[in-house]
Amino acid sequence: MLKLAELLSHAGLRVTFVNTDNIHRRFLASSPALQRLAGLPQFRFRTIPDGLPEDHPRPFLEFLDLDESLRTRSRVHYRELLVPTAPDPDGWPSVTCVVADGMLRLASEVAADMEIPVIFVRTSGACAVWAYLCIPDLIEGGVIPFPEEEDGLDETIRGLPGMEGFLRRRDLPSFCRNAKSTSDRSLLFVTKANSNVRRGRGLILNTFESLEGPVLSHIRSTIPNIYALGPLHLLSRAFGDCGADVPFFSNSVSLWQEDRSCLKWLGSQPQRSVVYISFGSVTIMSRDELMEFWHGLVDSGKRFLWVVRPDLVEGKIEEAIQELEKETRERGCIVGWAPQEEVLAHPAVGCFLTHSGWNSTLESVAAGVPMICWPFFADQQVNSRFVGEVWRIGLDMKDKRGRSVVERMVREVMEGERAEELRRSAGEMAEHARRSVEEECEEILNSGSWFVDGQLLVVESLVTNFILGVNMVWRMVI
Template identity: 45%
Template sequence: MNLSTKTTTPAQACTRSPTASAGMEPAAHVLVFPWPLQGHINCMHHLATALLDAGLHVTFLHTHHNLRRLATKPAPALSQPRLRLLSIPDGLPEDHPRSVAHLNDLMDSMRTTGSAAYRALLLASSSNKDGHPPVTCVIADGVMAFAVDVAEEVGVPAIAFRTASACSFLTYLSVRRLVELGEFPFPSDQPVSGVPGMEGFLRRRDLPRAPRPAGSATDDCGVDPMLLNMGECTVHSGEARALILNTSASMEGPALAQIAPHMRDVFSVGPLHVAAGTGTKSTAPTASLWREDDGCMAWLDGQQDRSVVYVSLGSLTVISEEQLAEFLSGLAATGYAFLWVLRPDMVAGGTTTSLAAVKTLVGEKQARVVHWAPQRDVLRHPAVGCFLTHAGWNSTLEAAYEGVPMVCWTFFGDQLINSRFVDTVWRTGVDIKDVCDKAVVEKAVREAMESAEIRAAAQAMARQLRLDVADGGSSSSEIKRLVAFIRDLL
């Protein structure tokens, strides 16, 4: 199903449709409310598509700022009458950068201005006149604890959705224990015992951390306020009617088993970027805030199979000119061609000299640089041999589903633990998280491109994930169970 770009004001939020008229069962109508960052929007967009495929009504709630950015993209070919896009203010000035360095500003403004507008929207949900039924359930991003509380306060059942991995969710759930043991995030190999089931391989350097300033190599050894806040939000998910995770039982069964006793119910429905498309025989469309450069696909067509390194460090990572030089030198030394996603705001100080450096060092034949790429199409292209990634969960799942080996260089948050699982648990890639050095980059890329063992593990995981999302698979069955759960809330 395609998500239309129709905009409705909060005063038009929800009303009864013909399906909810006298003598008929009310329609299930889910309001999906993501944290307003690209990775969270993508994942919850795929969930919305899956719910639409199942016949539910969906309201997708953006911020005004993000909806304006989406409005600059081409409109979908087909509209979806059971879907609306609404928006609320995020409370920040339009010229605010909303970058990774200002996440606390966004969090504070969403808790105040955003929360008040969200409450008003929900309260107006029964007096709407645009043909949509009342909202009967909220699925709120779990990092916004207020969104669960407000919905329940106004009488709308709320489900929490965490867009990160189960292994990172379990780590955040264990923050209180980590603090008691003094096992704070720090770039060292000292083992961690405070996360159940991970005692044998988790190190302090693998615990989630706040974003690093561009170019920094170390962090203060203290209790990270971001870690404490995320821990509180994670525990709070137990107050929701249920928890949804974008993962599969085959991929993260042990972590899911540890999480389940702390939640009222848990649905493992991933990878959603594929599962969401099973009802329409296609993968779900993106909701990108960046314009994708499709021209890179023609460049890939001209490359040999498994000869290209795809490089993308996500929508928030910021690196220094020095780090860029190390990455670039390491990639050039491998001799492999590479496709590099280099956002305009990614390099501290700008990307003008960065682009010139790429052209000077390797030339356009070995390297293609774009501001943003159609990542799922890139990863399934036969020319791509490995993925140099920040190990965000969306990227990790997309690579896993396509069987593409990974090299993980992390920036912050759940990426650090995802990269450890890629390397040590799943063995589908190489983790270089704290090191940005030409020789290390070259060695890791060569290993990911050339290791038969890594490629075999990656392809085995891909085969299992395809079974999980196929009809009758574990994730497919979980989506059906989730839909039934939502309908039972009526």
Template identity: 50%
Template sequence: MDKEQQPQTSPHVLIFPLPAQGHVNSMLKLAELLALAGLKITFLNSDFVHEQLLRHTDVLSRFSKYAGFDFRTIPDGLPDEHPRAGHGFMKIFEFLESTTKPIFKEMMVNIKPRVDCIIADGVLGIAVDVAEELGIPVIQFRTISACCIWAYFAVSDMIQAGELPIKGKEDMDRLITSVPGMETFLRCRDLPSFCRASDTMDSTLQRISQDTRKNFEGHGLLLNTFEDLEGDILSHMRTKAPKIYTVGPLHLHLRTRLSDSSRTLLDQSSNSFHEVDRSCLPWLDKQPKGSVIYVSFGSLAVLSSEEVIEFWFGLVNSGKRFLWVLRPDNMVEKGDSIPVELIEGTKQRGCIVSWAPQEEVLGHGAIGGFLSHSGWNSTLESVVEGVPMICWPYFADQQINSRFVSQVWGLGLDMKDLCDRQIVEKMVNGLMVEKRQEFVKSATKVAKLAKECVNVGGSSYCNLDRLVEDIRSMKLNINLSK
């Protein structure tokens, strides 16, 4: 049977991501992997997200080849003009609860054919609540690292141990000892950003802690990671949730399982909410091997104009070539006119675009390093291509990812909580010149492990097959119980 055709008896899986770029991107890749395995997939986006995908991608034609693949939409409750970026993005959870949840429940009651399994974003408590109420098996998918999930899980333990709240800036380098597996290197400043709340009853901190505890219940926990990267932390997690499916890096896993022709098309496609500017690729073609530092702070980070200028000076003063993704909404406010030395320095050695085809960029031979916000998708994409990183985390899971990149995996430098031109210049030269050989050696080793895990017989390859079989068993059990 052609993998892209699925029989009438195939399980019907609904996939529901948080309406944010990183979440939708990785869950679309998971959806395509499950469609390749012959499952019927309904992918539920917010109206706003779906409109962005239609505007900037070929998502409908790309998924039309899979029999039974369907896109549905639902309102997220936010007004159209809401920026959906920066720390203000967290407001979306209130609207999802009040507006989206009742609509989702009605959809699940009436959808045909019946949904046999929901793969819900692990931060979407509304999806888990509705699934439980209607008796639909639910597997939760966390789009962040295992190390961050484990830290979220331990929030209540940190509070009980008196290690939270953080008492002030002078407290930031204090070691946290109540997260198993991280006792020797985790500092206050490395905790997920929500842990910086001065009140341990802070609503966001409590909600994330409670949602994460719920991730360890139910039918399983699905992670975009791999055993050779986060095995030590995963062993701790499995003492609380035995059924964990590690199936990442998803973008590499998908690329590996697709046919050669489909893989070529995938390289030209994206799941971006932004217009991709491919003009940076011909520019990269003209640069020497390993000479360019790629700079991107993802889809949600919002920088002040002062921070942008400091980064810019640091990049220009480093004397290195750079490709910088600077979104139009990247700055809170518009600063003064740009100093002439920055304009001239960029003309000589730089390229600035509003959005780049990141997987292709990181895979380009001219790239020698990645100055990143340490979002999990970006981190994995850099890991896969063997590109060392400078980490400047913005919020949420990014703080802890950056600590693991630098301290545990030896893949780069961590400059969290710092932003001035001298530091940026020093970090760029440290990554690209002074410590380049040791970082490239570590990054090459981990990239090899990533590729092995998604090939036949690898841990992620086998775990995806196990996930598919478990979902098929869910449908069988539902039919037998009727």
């Protein structure tokens, strides 16, 4: 969302990015990009409380509780941002449009109350968005909840146009397999979010036609105004070449402090020899699972760079990390967090063992790096199936565990005939991503502008377990 916000700012738009107090403090502590963005002439940050006590852990997997707190305790603060009771201290004009995360009800509900138009943004790929949009139909058709007496997670799904030949029960968003009735809290939440998205003026997705064209066509059957603006991280790099008056800088923003020493380590490794492992910012695993991954990596005989967050493992992890670091110094590197875009673009990296979050998936696609997918929850289940079965640029390790599985899949992606095939497919997809960005830049240069008909907006986005927002002059996307 910050990449989108900075792009819009450099296109001449006013941008106010709205964080909760809690996440803004964490960003300030770990991400120097925020200070740089705040220094731009038409960019500002604002914060609102999330309604939870200061010492609340705010676990991501309890997002529905956080969402409810935001809707019931932060509404007044958010309303004041949209329609202030006093003149704006910076002299900015009034908000006339809201761009809201499709899963964040606070942003769209308050805007609707104030009769402010809403454009939605979904941070998932089109394949997962379409699966989410079809969930009410799957409930009505009796597909969800799954029959209790059956285990058949490999049974293909009917009633999901465009995906009926290959999407299985186990590939639906993770909460579908946990739902025991149609009144399940997660199912009700998604159904409500789907209704909101369909009422918006449009939908922005971080994807591109060459990757998800067929799925985008299905979404357009219910939401005609879709803007596929991705890959945003590539577009942000290319923005300076698209005639921007102000130099554009890549903005790596994270809740964790990046350890850039791993780039020096990568520089000493042979080309395509390193397996990069990162399970994102919210995946949690047991200590046994951590050790099985480690044994599988060591047994594969491959070099590896592994991101092990301080909260990756349930319980205390210090001793486990010390043990891993001691045993992997010979051909491995372990860091708490890595500059992922730079790592994936490094010639030493030959494979990405990932949780299949959409940002990670799209960054790997753009870098041409084959993936091994071990999804954790939500849209990651859908993404991993598309990586392995549709785009054929990686392997899906969903629901599989054990060192022997890890070893076998690492070897399959890193060596032999299958590795060559995956690298070739991944390289072709990366070329499609590059061409997509080039075409957007060419259109911008030919038109002389990204947008027409200026309006002011607020963009609200769910990032990890908090909300973010942007308030900007909006000129409808060409």
